[in-house]
Amino acid sequence: MTVLITGARGQVGRAVLRRLHAVGLPVRAASAHPADLTVPAGVETVELALDRPQTLPAALDGVRQVFLYPQPEGIEAFTGAARAAGVEHVVLLSSASVLGPDAETDPLASHSLLVERALLAAGLPSTLLRPDAFASNALGWCHATVHHQPIQLAYPDAHIAPIHPEDIADVAVEALTGTTLRGRALALTGGQSLTFREQIAVLAEVLGREIPVETITRAQAEQQLGRFMPAAAAGSLLALWEAATAGPAPIADTTRTLLARPERTFRQWATENATAFDAHRGASR
Structure with a gap:
């Protein structure tokens, strides 16, 4: 009853793999x-690329559950191969952006939405995890903090409810090993709404x-983001942050509501990752 972990180099995928392996699951x-x-x-490690269908049969051989990162290219080939291999359940790391009114055309949302729809169309039993902003998105501020420069933001007072990646992994493992979350679509957040300015203040206290x-x-923000993503995605992200200045971010499902355990806080994440933001700390370890 092997569980296949795709995106095993990602922060959530790695955490899911560690947890399942630690309790003795193949x-x-x-x-x-x-x-x-x-x-x-x-x-065991295996080659798998959804846009190379020839890698699918060996990767899926003997697999009954899959933790899936969203990649629309080749998703139909994946669903066909998964059904043929006898896969019984897929846990998809989707995105809260699919819940937006323009998800079909939004460059941030459509990527995950296409995968969600392909899974449902194929009739594969699926649990859809839709996390909002990751706490680890704050790593984008590392260059500025390491070089003691100001953090430049177009919307510093945008509110989000950042979720610790380890909380997402906890929910994913429960979906893979239990029954209460199986087959559900879950919007996931952290337990507290914080503006970017408030997150930076927490980070400053930690440092x-x-x-x-x-x-x-x-x-200026579009120009900066354009170094790392397509212009359309940068514009969509900035529009999201502009709208988020209206007030506190809603709190959706968390580890507290789903797993009866407290959410990890942004302060906890910042403390765990402080060395990434401080050259002196990193050099001293």
Whole structure:
């Protein structure tokens, strides 16, 4: 009853794999480049690329559950191969963006929405995890903090409810090993609404030094984000943040409501990852 973990190099995929392996469940880590994977001793690795259908049969052989990262290219080939292999359940790491009114055309949402629809159309029993903003998105501020520069934001007072990636992994493992979450579509958040400015203040307290915030224009922000993503995706993200300045972010399902355990906080995440934001801390370890 092997569980296949796709995206096994990702932060959530790695955490899911570790948890399942720790309790003795057979897991198989998949990647387009399996030689680059770092997995616990005894964990099988396998090549899997959805846009290379020839990799599917071996990856899915003997698999009954899949933890799936969303990749629309090749998803129909995957669903066909999964059904042929006897896969009984897929847990998809989707996105809260699919719940937006323009999800079909939104470049941030459509990626995950296409995968959700393909799974449902194929009749594969699926649990859809739709996390909102990851706490780890704050790693985008590392360059500024390491170089003691201000963090530049177009909408520093946008509210989000950041979720710790380990909380997502906890929910995913419950969906893979239990019955209460199976087959559900779950909008996931952290337990607290924080503005970007408030997150930066938490990070400053953890680091023990001031981190200045500088408000820039939307055009400047688009230019900066355009270095890392397509222009359409940057525009969509900025529109989302602009709308989020209206008030506190809603709190959806959390580990508290789903698993009866407290949510990990943004402060906890910042403390765990402090060395990434401080060159001196990183050098001293």
